[in-house]
Amino acid sequence: MKRIVLLGATGSIGTQTVDVVLHHKDEFCIVGLSAGRNINKLKELLELLPNVQHVCVADESSMEELKELYPNKCWYCGDDGLKQLAALQDYDIFVDAVVGFRGLVPALTAIKNKKIIALANKESLVAGGPLVKQALKEHGVTLYPIDSEHSAIFQCLQGNTHDSVDKLIVTASGGSFRDLNREQLKDVTVEQALKHPNWNMGGRITIDSATMMNKGFEVIEAHYLFDIPYEKIDVLIHRESAIHSMVQYNDHAIMAQIGTADMRLPIQYALSYPKRLTMYDAEPFDFLKYSTLHFEEASMERYPLLKLAYEVGKKGGNLGAIMNAADEEAVRLFLNKKISFLDIETSVIEAVKQLTFIQDPTLEDIINSDLTAREFVKNMWKGVM
Ligand code: NDP
Numbered sequence: 001m002k003r004i005v006l007l008g009a010t011g012s013i014g015t016q017t018v019d020v021v022l023h024h025k026d027e028f029c030i031v032g033l034s035a036g037r038n039i040n041k042l043k044e045l046l047e048l049l050p051n052v053q054h055v056c057v058a059d060e061s062s063m064e065e066l067k068e069l070y071p072n073k074c075w076y077c078g079d080d081g082l083k084q085l086a087a088l089q090d091y092d093i094f095v096d097a098v099v100g101f102r103g104l105v106p107a108l109t110a111i112k113n114k115k116i117i118a119l120a121n122k123e124s125l126v127a128g129g130p131l132v133k134q135a136l137k138e139h140g141v142t143l144y145p146i147d148s149e150h151s152a153i154f155q156c157l158q159g160n161t162h163d164s165v166d167k168l169i170v171t172a173s174g175g176s177f178r179d180l181n182r183e184q185l186k187d188v189t190v191e192q193a194l195k196h197p198n199w200n201m202g203g204r205i206t207i208d209s210a211t212m213m214n215k216g217f218e219v220i221e222a223h224y225l226f227d228i229p230y231e232k233i234d235v236l237i238h239r240e241s242a243i244h245s246m247v248q249y250n251d252h253a254i255m256a257q258i259g260t261a262d263m264r265l266p267i268q269y270a271l272s273y274p275k276r277l278t279m280y281d282a283e284p285f286d287f288l289k290y291s292t293l294h295f296e297e298a299s300m301e302r303y304p305l306l307k308l309a310y311e312v313g314k315k316g317g318n319l320g321a322i323m324n325a326a327d328e329e330a331v332r333l334f335l336n337k338k339i340s341f342l343d344i345e346t347s348v349i350e351a352v353k354q355l356t357f358i359q360d361p362t363l364e365d366i367i368n369s370d371l372t373a374r375e376f377v378k379n380m381w382k383g384v385m
């Protein structure tokens, strides 16, 4: 029985992780979890998961109320609380499914604590890739990807050696606006941007899919997860999201992982590796329903944030932290209808261009770069708000 601490339990990945755990009760149990502000969802989860002993919420006031309702559980709050959950002793797997930069410090804490890491929070690797890699090495810890493209690549790599990899091919659906040109992007609304054609995900990642910032993050994530140089990571638009990503080997064999668009498989595989558990409540992929699969170039002109992510990845340092924080802040402003869709791109590009570059940042530098980039974006749009 593997014991799990789950950050971001009330979110899209979090609730699907709970679903996986409830369908494999003989394999897993959740002993600690975190929610943000969705207290009703949290209460539902606590009914479903009687083994949960440790719970963290975003705000202290909610924590105080919940303490009275559930006096037998241990309560934590805020970012310190997330770190305290990661530092608990009595568990095996740390699932990092909180959204945003706040996932980094808990991930580093869980690594130091020698727990297996199942990572959905790609921001940890985008902002702090070298720190995470160094910590994994130092503490002899393994990290399994939950992001579907990276889970696909991880599956395609099984049984092969690193030196025989020619390139990674990361597929992209193209997001909600894949059929619009740049001129048409000027007037798009939040509601339109939130309608992802293939996946049902949290708000931030859905917007990041529309700008392709998400794919840029995934290129950086792939670089750190699989130790592959950026020159050998391609992005390919594949609108059906049937192929979740591929590995091309130096004999030109290409391994692809194919399946329905369902995050439960990558979540389940990250928890059960190397074992494959039975999938439940779902039909397998049916080729006859997909008579044609489409592939298109991911144009760097059409998707400037994808281009930027390659540049940021190659330069390294604190640029990943700046890019992520600027995007996080700009997406928040867009979701609150303060700035336009294309202003997200401007915010991120300007933050990366203008803020101070640090080649070998410490964790403190990364945290400061994150704060500075957020302030930069807030100041940038102060006049229009
Ligand atoms: P959601 O927005 O659905 O969920 C985010 C989670 O983080 C919720 O539990 C939320 O709590 C919590 N949270 C938000 N703000 C805070 C805060 N201030 N303090 C503490 N907790 C907070 O996101 P997703 O599940 O879509 O994404 C989670 C991570 O997984 C992201 O890093 C994303 O990039 C990655 N990912 C997601 C995929 C998907 O299919 N959704 C696919 C691949 C990667 P609450 O709702 O209670 O406020």
Ligand code: MG
Pocket: 147, 148, 149, 218
């Ligand atoms: Mg993905």
